[in-house]
Amino acid sequence: MFAVINYGAGNLPNAVRALQHVGADLTITSDPADVLAADAVVLPGVGATRDTMQSLDKLGISAVLPQVVARGTPFLGICVGMQVLCSRSNEFGSHPCLDIVPGVVQRLPGGQKVPQIGWNQVCYSTDAAAHPLFAGIPNGSDFYFVHSYYCNVSDPTHVAATTDYGLAFPSIVIQDNLYAVQFHPEKSGHWGLRLLQNFVQVCARADMVRAG
């Protein structure tokens, strides 16, 4: 069973619809116990890191997420659900985040429209190109982005894909069974659904390893 975390994020219903469309058996929850018990966890997100952290703190979710990730439960963070995994964020004043992925959330560079809104190419890192998350999705495919901040990830080996917008920022992070994407797969049409489907399959395999 997948747990999709409900902390009031605007894109929750659309993330749920897309996951159900690709066959995920899921529950929508705000309860840390459900998150701890889940076979896989999805953290959707739209908005600011500070508000999101406050909501996750209040629900007791921030206390359990590091544990869930550390024991290898497959995890997918989307947009702000990716950003809060970093150590800190500079959005509306520097503040701590979950510190699961070492790095800092920073504003996209000026000299261009910020937020970035629209479809942009996701280019795989050489070492990550063969990852099952990318099965059937050509390198350089377009995904839908809406964001003003990005994760400046400290360890380049965790950066599975980058996207150019004033700089090449990490658009996908993979760290063991943790997956995090800056774009919205639930709104990225065919390739977005394929990525979610690949995640569901990766989770099924992880489940088999645990069971076996």
Add this chain to the structure above:
Amino acid sequence: MLTRRIIPCLDVKAGRVVKGVSFVNHRDAGDPVALAAAYNEAGADELVFYDITASSDERAIMVEVVERTAREVFIPLTVGGGLRTTEDMYRMLRAGADKVSINTAAVLNPPLIEEGARRFGSQCIVLSIDARRSDPATEAATGSRWQVFTHTGRDPRSTGLDAIAWARRGVELGAGEIVINSMDADGQRTGYDLELLRVLSATVDVPVIASGGAGSPADMYQGLADGNADAVLAASIFHFGEYTIADVKNYLREHGVPVRQSPVVN
């Protein structure tokens, strides 16, 4: 590289898609959910449903149309028309819309933009502006080159607002994107008002979406390349199969405008 977006707009009345010439004389063009799915397959980058329903009963039908669409179509969907409160916005967002578009209600009640942006985020709030070129006397007297109009469907009313100043104010209040519809160009199919687009794009730092006047892929190219628009909205050019999204994208690509590569689905 961020691509420029092609956005078909479907006018919906009582659950059916209609499109008129210059906003009136509606001709039925089918089921919005089926059309949305078809446009998604054809490579549309986003979709807009514009609800031209008058009654609240019919508004409930729109919520249901949005719900059905969101279960089948996984690209960004904007819903506009008749949204007067943040509760109205919430109904559409909860049903599956990613953004809401406001026009007359924002002119009558500018804090609505701010309330919507606070509650849902600026990325959800699209300010749509209907603008008409000022007559020479007005321009001489006020310096305003384009005036904002409301109620453009049935009985257009001048607001006395300058379109560029209103767009700037809307962005200050929290609008995340601006749709600018030229009433002079709308329905003429002779191209967008490029000057309006250029001035607006140079004024606001959020994406500008051109609407009204496209009759060919070349018109869309001009709106993006000469008007500096980030996206183009179009209705009739696509609805009757005159041009496909692929026709437009191929034209744009050949002329050096980056567009999304549509997936080749096996």
